[in-house]
Amino acid sequence: MAFIDYYKILGVSKNATEADIKKAYRKLARKYHPDLNPNDKVAEKKFKEINEANEVLSNTENRKKYDNYGEHWQHAEEYEKTKQQYQRQNSNQRASSQYSQADFSDFFENMFGGTSSRSRGSGQVRFRGQDFNAELQLDLKDVYATHKRTLTVNNKNIRITIPAGIENGQTIKIKGHGGPGVNGGPNGDLYIQFSIVNHSKFKRDKDNLYLTVDLDLYKALLGGELMVDTFDGKVKLNIKPETQNGTTVKLKGKGFPRYKKEGQYGDLYITFQIKLPENLTAQEKTHFQELQKLRK
Amino acid sequence: MDTTDLIPVQLLCERYDIPISFLDTLQEFQLVEIIDEDNSLYIHTKQIKKVEKMMRLHYDLEINFEGLDAIHNLLNQVESLKKEVKILRNKLRFYQDL
Structure with missing residues (x-):
């Protein structure tokens, strides 16, 4: 458990007055308060440190104890036990504010015991727990x-x-x-x-899914049937003759479920990527050349 | 609005140990909505979290009502910008994966 330099946390010198401490605390608290930095874990941690430093330095007794023992705070408890045999210890019962409970470091807990915090009013104020x-x-x-x-x-x-x-x-x-x-x-x-x-081959945009599917040249030219994957199975698609490369078809209701709308789904968009045949044989080349001539 | 979700302002002020004028001023700044029903003032339970936040900022950080109003508006803006960033990040991820 490391020693915590509360003066350093508040950015004040060891001979800072109560007013200096209060001013430094207010300034930093306004900067790092969790209400002003929602969901910011760094700010939350910083705020806890500032709060803890203020708890010690703004309380005359605590500050005195902290100043007396400093880095040798581990011996404080031993000393305090002896002291308790001779004098009654005054206990300060205070209410806790939302960000005080269970928010102190082990260092604080060891040196000053349980948690304490100042609050307005009678001390019976009820607060919601921390989110x-x-x-x-x-x-x-x-x-x-x-x-x-x-x-x-x-x-x-x-x-x-x-x-x-x-x-x-x-x-x-x-x-x-x-x-x-x-x-x-x-x-x-x-x-x-x-x-x-997303480890799937589908791309998702809200409740729509997108998929690129390879289509062979002959099916693209002559049309036919093609089995394509959907997120929860396969569907048979009828490919129109002369389907162009990059053509997109929409499969209605085959996309992703709509959030909190049971039974409703987005759409699946399938884009065809035409695959040209490779390693043509001499005979295939001849046929393609004939086709080429027919087109001229 | 369901009346079972309403809390008497008087009770809220007692529990939180705050003056009614605090809630009145919050209402003047349109930071909370107070409902007048049968000559009694109520606040919706959904607004309690907001009231607590305003209390902390006002009493713990000594922020005045003008400041609360400005913070409220700025936090709303931050929230909507965060949502927009989330949507744009998802869109960016979609196109980066293409």
Whole structure:
């Protein structure tokens, strides 16, 4: 457990006045407050550090203790125990604000014991718990159908339903699975952001799918039937005679499921890429030359 | 609107230990909507999270109401820009994979 330089965190000198500390804290808190930096983990971490530094330095007793022991804070507890035998310790019972509970470093917990924080009013204010953010990586095929999945968040197993058609980067809210409320307040919410990885040969744009299919020259010229893959199986396509390279056909309702619209699907767009025959035999060449002459 | 989702403003202020004038001012700035039903004031439960956020910013960071209004608008803009970035990233990924 490393020593934390609270003065450095707040950017103030060791002989800073209470007003200097308050000013520095306010300035940094406004910059890194989680409400002003939603979903920014770096800002959240920084805010916790600032909060912790302020908890120590803005409280005369805590600051004195911190200044006295400094880097030798590990001996503080031992000293305090001896001291307690001679004098009564005054305990300060305070209410906690949303970002104070369980937000202190091990260093803080060891030196000052449990958490404490100042708040307005009587100390019985109820606060919602902190919202938690998590990321879940899924394969594209995993989100083709609605399914249930068990996640472990803060050592708790949560079974959630992942609706079909969820988008890459989309966030869903699981109500009440965030941090515990303070003073009987409601729990925070859990926000899960989905990262969808596509390992399939289909390209996805919202609920439409795109696929490029090879088409041999003869089928392109004369027409015929072709089996093509869809996301959940195969379909037989009728190829029109004289189909040009790059022609796109739409297979209605064969795309990706529409998010939270059960039974509705986007479309599948198939683009034909005509494959020319290779390694022609002498006989084939002759036939092609004859065809060429017919065209002239 | 379903009335079971409404909380009396009086109760909310008691629980949070805030003056009613705080919510009145938030309403003046159109930051929250207060509903007048049968001469009693209510707030929709969906807005509680917003009220808590405004409380933290106002009381903990000493941001005045003009500041709250500006922050609210800027955060909305950030949110919509984030959504746009998400859509554009997905589109970019689509074309990069082609």
